[in-house]
Amino acid sequence: MADKNKGLREVVNRKAAYEFSFISNYEAGIMLLGTEIKSIRTGGSVNLSDAYCRFKGDELYLMSMFISPYRHGTYNNHEDRRERKLLLKRQELRKLQKRVKEKGLTIIPYRLYFGERGLVKVEIALGQGKKTHDKRQSIKEKDNKRAMSRLNKMQL
Numbered sequence: 001m002a003d004k005n006k007g008l009r010e011v012v013n014r015k016a017a018y019e020f021s022f023i024s025n026y027e028a029g030i031m032l033l034g035t036e037i038k039s040i041r042t043g044g045s046v047n048l049s050d051a052y053c054r055f056k057g058d059e060l061y062l063m064s065m066f067i068s069p070y071r072h073g074t075y076n077n078h079e080d081r082r083e084r085k086l087l088l089k090r091q092e093l094r095k096l097q098k099r100v101k102e103k104g105l106t107i108i109p110y111r112l113y114f115g116e117r118g119l120v121k122v123e124i125a126l127g128q129g130k131k132t133h134d135k136r137q138s139i140k141e142k143d144n145k146r147a148m149s150r151l152n153k154m155q156l
Contacts, residue, residue, distance in 0.1 A: 011112040013048040018138060020108055020127035026096070027115075028122050029087035030062060033078045035070040040120060044068040046112060053086065053107035053124060055097055060086045062109055062122065086122060099126060 032040075040046060044067065051065035061083045069077045088096075099105055111123035130138070 009113070011046045011048055013051070013108070013110050015049050016108045016110050016125070016127070018135065019130060020106070020125070021130055021134065022108075022110070022125040022127045023105065024126045025110070026088060026092055026124050026126075028060070028124055030112075030120055030122050031085040031087065032067075032120060035073045035076070035078045036067050037120065038073075039068055039070040039078075042071070044070065048109050048112060051109045053109060055100070058093060058097070060088060060093060060096065060107070062086055065109065065112075086124070096126060104128075 046068070047066040052063055054061055054063055062085075063083050064081050065084065066080055067078070069080055096107060100107060105126050105128050108125050108127050109122050110125045113121055113123070115121040
């Protein structure tokens, strides 16, 4: 059987991991139009770096995520930065909504990928913004890890 998900392997918002410390992660489905899913499957560009999540009533929406227009689409092609509804269980939505209101946390879309059944999933994270000293610490840890891996390679 041919791999029908050949275009997209995984899109990760690395900027989010630098800017926020994650408290908990959730896997959410996403409501996409036909041309959006076709664009993703054929390798169209997807960008999560400017994306964010917002509640409208009791529903969670993914705002400002870029999906390039489908090449073979007609005048019915999708808008590239439209809002898209996220699909979560009602309990998870209530929990997220309560935590965002109470503690000043935010919901960040971190990763976009194909699930086991071939459906597009979004990994969202409940996170809190890092202070500048926390960011410096992250950079320092990453540099130390890189230096250790270089030393290990040289010893082999």
